[in-house]
Amino acid sequence: DINPEKAVGEALDLAHGASYLDNIDIRAEGFEGIEDADVVVITAGRGRQPGESRIDLARGNIAVLEEILDAIRPHYRGAVVVVVSNPVDILTYVAMRRLPAPHTKIIGAGTALDSSRFRYLLGREFGIDPRSIHAYVVGEHGDSAVPVWSMANLGQIPVTRYAPPGGSPLDEAARDRIHRAVVTAGREVIQRKGATFYAVSLSVARIVEAVLHDEKSLITVSSYIERLGEVSDVCLSLPAVLGREGIREVLPIALDETERRQLAESAKALRKMLRELGY
Structure with missing residues (x-):
């Protein structure tokens, strides 16, 4: 998350219920945490504001995504990347173009x-x-x-x-x-x-x-x-x-x-x- 403290809070909120789940480890980390990941899910972005065009929303969320991808790139080791942020088809294309990965490893939540x-x-x-x-x-x-x-x-x-x-x-x-x-x-x-x-x-x-x-x-x-x-x-x-x-x-x-x-x-x-x- 852009707010590290919020990320820690979310991780703690989930981790406090871990005794009711399988044996899992829930934690907040920086981008270096993806180095041994099998899947990376990207949900960062904002919703469309009243009166805002889809193209303006796309520009704003592309800027957010590009910043994230630049931070991911040094730590990327071949994980499957799932893009959820909207407009998802546009952002999936941006991720496919900017990450050093086969296009088959870049998936958008899509339809x-x-x-x-x-x-x-x-x-x-x-x-x-x-x-x-x-x-x-x-x-x-x-x-x-x-x-x-x-x-x-x-x-x-x-x-x-x-x-x-x-x-x-x-x-x-x-x-x-x-x-x-x-x-x-x-x-x-x-x-x-x-x-x-x-x-x-x-x-x-x-x-x-x-x-x-x-x-x-x-x-x-x-x-x-x-x-x-x-x-x-x-x-x-x-x-x-x-x-x-x-x-x-x-x-x-x-x-x-x-x-x-x-x-x-x-x-x-x-x-x-x-x-x-x-x-």
Whole structure:
């Protein structure tokens, strides 16, 4: 933390509950503490202020991130780096460019949370455990995020065809409503309580768990995409296989025509912002 005393306080607050956990060591350290780390998680940054543009938020948080990366670089020994700060796709790209690491070791939290929100909303709509729903959100973690309806399934049943007891399949209006709810979910929480904490923490913990345990699990995270249609050189979210070395593979995903267009637009928006930011 930029405030060392706060970092010590947070570590102590967690450590005081250590007797209820597995045998772990919780402590606050300087950047030298990452030398033997397997995973480094970067959450530093500030939230968007009222009336502030996304580009201004990006500039401010890029400055914070660049300072952190410069401090990390002398101590970096090949850990997987997980970027959480927003705009996460932009900052993941900056980390990928500035750290001496294979791009497969730089992961953005991306749409892991959006995908969880998508499943939650579908589960609530159908009255079904969201863990039984396989559905992903791809592209930008932001306004141009793309829920992949064409591949969303409940068991082997496409969610677009599923009709709950006494109900009917989701029509276009219902799908649009859920799409908007996915994209605006974070803003709704922020308006009500000032910031998001818990769901994003669960999403990041899931990413770290997949890496540390070499799970080879499929999670939608932001990573470097050399080329996507007409757009190249961006970071955005697609389903990726995660293991100890970071991103083992980004899976090709079969989208319908509308989703392909939306994903291309998402990639173009990210590349445009990167250009405006000097990347």
